[in-house]
Amino acid sequence: IAGITQAPTSQILAAGRRMTLRCTQDMRHNAMYWYRQDLGLGLRLIHYSNTAGTTGKGEVPDGYSVSRANTDDFPLTLASAVPSQTSVYFCASSRTSASTDTQYFGPGTRLTVL
Amino acid sequence: GQNIDQPTEMTATEGAIVQINCTYQTSGFNGLFWYQQHAGEAPTFLSYNVLDGLEEKGRFSSFLSRSKGYSYLLLKELQMKDSASYLCAVMDSNYQLIWGAGTKLIIKP
Numbered sequence: 064i065a066g067i068t069q070a071p072t073s074q075i076l077a078a079g080r081r082m083t084l085r086c087t088q089d090m091r092h093n094a095m096y097w098y099r100q101d102l103g104l105g106l107r108l109i110h111y112s113n114t115a116g117t118t119g120k121g122e123v124p125d126g127y128s129v130s131r132a133n134t135d136d137f138p139l140t141l142a143s144a145v146p147s148q149t150s151v152y153f154c155a156s157s158r159t160s161a162s163t164d165t166q167y168f169g170p171g172t173r174l175t176v177l
Numbered sequence: 178g179q180n181i182d183q184p185t186e187m188t189a190t191e192g193a194i195v196q197i198n199c200t201y202q203t204s205g206f207n208g209l210f211w212y213q214q215h216a217g218e219a220p221t222f223l224s225y226n227v228l229d230g231l232e233e234k235g236r237f238s239s240f241l242s243r244s245k246g247y248s249y250l251l252l253k254e255l256q257m258k259d260s261a262s263y264l265c266a267v268m269d270s271n272y273q274l275i276w277g278a279g280t281k282l283i284i285k286p
Contacts, residue, residue, distance in 0.1 A: 105181060105264070105276030106220070121273065153219060162207035162227065162268045168219035 066090065067169035069154050075175045076144050084139045084172050086154030092167075094160040095137040096121075097129060099150040100171075106153065112137055113160045144176045179203045181277035183265050188283045189255055197250045197263050197280045205270025211239050211250045212264040214279065220264055223250070252282075260284045 067088045076082050088095065093114045098106040108121030112131040126148060128140045137156075141148055152172045157164040180202045189195040201209070208227040212220035226232055226241035226248060238251040250263055262279040269275055 103278055105278045106266075106274075107276070108273055111273070160272050162272060163225070165210075165222045165225070166274065168221070170219050 067154055067156055067167060069152075069169040069172050071172060072170070073173040073175075075177065076141075078144055078146060078176055080144050082141045082144055082174070084141075084152055084154075084174070086137045086139070086169060087135050088137075088154075088156045088167075088169075089135065090156060090158075090167070091134060092156035092158050093134070094157045094164070095131065096155040096157075096166065097127070097137070097139045098153045098155065099123065099148075100153060101150050109139065109152075111160075144174075146176045148174065149176045150174060179267075179269060179275045181265055181267060181275055183263075183277040183280045185278070186281045186283065188285060189252075191255055191257060191284055191286050193255050194251065194253050195255060195282065197252070197265075197282065199248045199250070199265035199277060201246050201248070201265070201267045201275075201277075203267045203269045203275055206243060207268040207270070207272060209239075209241055209248050210266045210268070210274065211237075211248075212266065214262045214264055216261070223263075255284050257284050257286070 070085045096111045097109040110129040154169040155166040157166045183199045211223040214220040224239040264279045265277040266274045
């Protein structure tokens with residue numbers, strides 16, 4: 064399957080629990096991104112990785128961590144979930160982090176923290 | 178701060194033309210993107226502008242004026258399947274995309 068997959072599709076989580084959202088791409092893209100999308104707000108960048116082995120913080124990184132052990136996978140972890148982390152999470156990838164390279168998005172994970 | 182403004186919602190008629198505007202104030206500019214997002218789905222790429230002027234791609238065109246911090250997306254011969262949200266995003270000096278909240282386009286028969 065070509066493209067980006069995310070798991071789970073949706074999840075309801077109790078506050079305080081740890082959760083890892085998975086993201087895998089098979090396009091051999093170097094750059095990967097995690098965004099959250101909330102009603103009335105634009106997509107906001109949480110963390111990014113320009114290449115395997117490196118990660119960086121985006122606009123809203125607090126409460127989230129990422130790792131990039133290989134090219135294909137870019138998991139996002141919520142160490143101790145809080146209700147404000149209720150959102151739709153999108154993973155994206157691009158060939159490189161250059162401005163001319165389009166970002167392609169996964170189908171998203173809808174997360175509810177109670 | 179960085180800001181992307183676009184109308185929250187627009188309504189148009191099937192077969193007509195609609196223009197969705199986007200104004201931006203960002204720290205640096207490395208290009209402007211338009212994405213389409215159907216309800217419950219992922220955003221998909223529509224267009225990219227980095228130089229002033231009009232880029233045409235089938236029924237969709239995108240215009241950029243860097244001096245005015247302004248872009249628009251023009252959709253012609255509207256079809257019901259064009260009902261979606263249209264997201265404007267600017268790549269800033271850190272090569273990160275700054276996103277507008279999106280314009281929900283409603284197409285009426």
